[in-house]
Amino acid sequence: MTKREFIQFNRKWHRYLGAILGIQFFLWTIGGLYFSWTNIDEIRGDHLKKKHILPSLNDTLVSPSQFLLKENIPKDSILTLELTSILNDPIYRIVYNSGGERKVVLTHALTGELKKPLSENEAVQMAKEGLAVDAPLTEVTYLTESGKHHEYRGRPLPAYAITFGEPANTTVYVSPEYGSIQTFRSNKWRAFDFLWMLHTMDYEGRDNFNNLLLRAFAVFGLFTILSGFTLFVLTSKRFSRKKHKFRK
CATH class of the missing domain: 3.10.450.40 (Nuclear Transport Factor 2; Chain: A,)
Structure with a gap:
């Protein structure tokens, strides 16, 4: 696989994962704002x-x-x-x-x-x-x-x-x-x-932090972040110039 093909493949998966995970990240953010801005008492x-x-x-x-x-x-x-x-x-x-x-x-x-x-x-x-x-x-x-x-x-x-x-x-x-x-x-x-249920992604009992759905989204989130870093490095002109100077 060439560098161009790898970048296109990485960008494709990064876009799809970002679209799917973005919804859950948005819900996590809304829940976090409510939790931090309300009085627990x-x-x-x-x-x-x-x-x-x-x-x-x-x-x-x-x-x-x-x-x-x-x-x-x-x-x-x-x-x-x-x-x-x-x-x-x-x-x-x-x-x-x-x-x-x-x-x-x-x-x-x-x-x-x-x-x-x-x-x-x-x-x-x-x-x-x-x-x-x-x-x-x-x-x-x-x-x-x-x-x-x-x-x-x-x-x-x-x-x-x-x-x-x-x-x-x-x-x-x-x-x-x-x-x-x-x-x-x-x-x-x-x-x-309700927001806690969305936060834990436990849609059955609401309080299980070890459910498979939450674990899957955590792993996919890590892949999305890593793919984003990879795209940044591979498409950055600064990194390309440094690599070109090193070869000279």
Whole structure:
């Protein structure tokens, strides 16, 4: 292959790869601009979250060992045991492993009695108390499943999706079994999540940086850069003059 033929071949592939990769590079740039120009705390909804404070306790709490024995929960199966509050009521939340599955038990810390999962009214009240701004309630949805692209993916189910209007414009997800707010999702987060999917090129689950498509584009991008450098050297008059002088 002559030098001219090699340059034409290199230029052809450089042009095609540049056209294809240019679209993805443009999407990466748009995502990078959004990520760098937005406040991550606002995307996470931290500015809308009211700090959860455990109420002052004047009474003696029941020992966790009492209800562990009562519910026949082996101590070596416990993943977490924490004292929290649900609607100003002190509660023990026990997360344990049973047959390979994660289960949750809520128990009143003052009496040792079991607490049932949150009702819809309790979940709504918890969402309102957890929101740092006053906003009208617009919708309540009970979720029993969520897909790989759902904004509540990867979190405990079932859950109540409690949506508030302006100025919050946010959906608060409450787990009835955990008795807690799991996450806040706003339009800023949704835009972030969509651009993140384009950034990782994981169109199935959004969070896999090791997918084949991303790897392929990275390799093709390297080829495009190298072909561009090669074209610059082979077609540059400066390099040609230096090579000509060296031969003389």
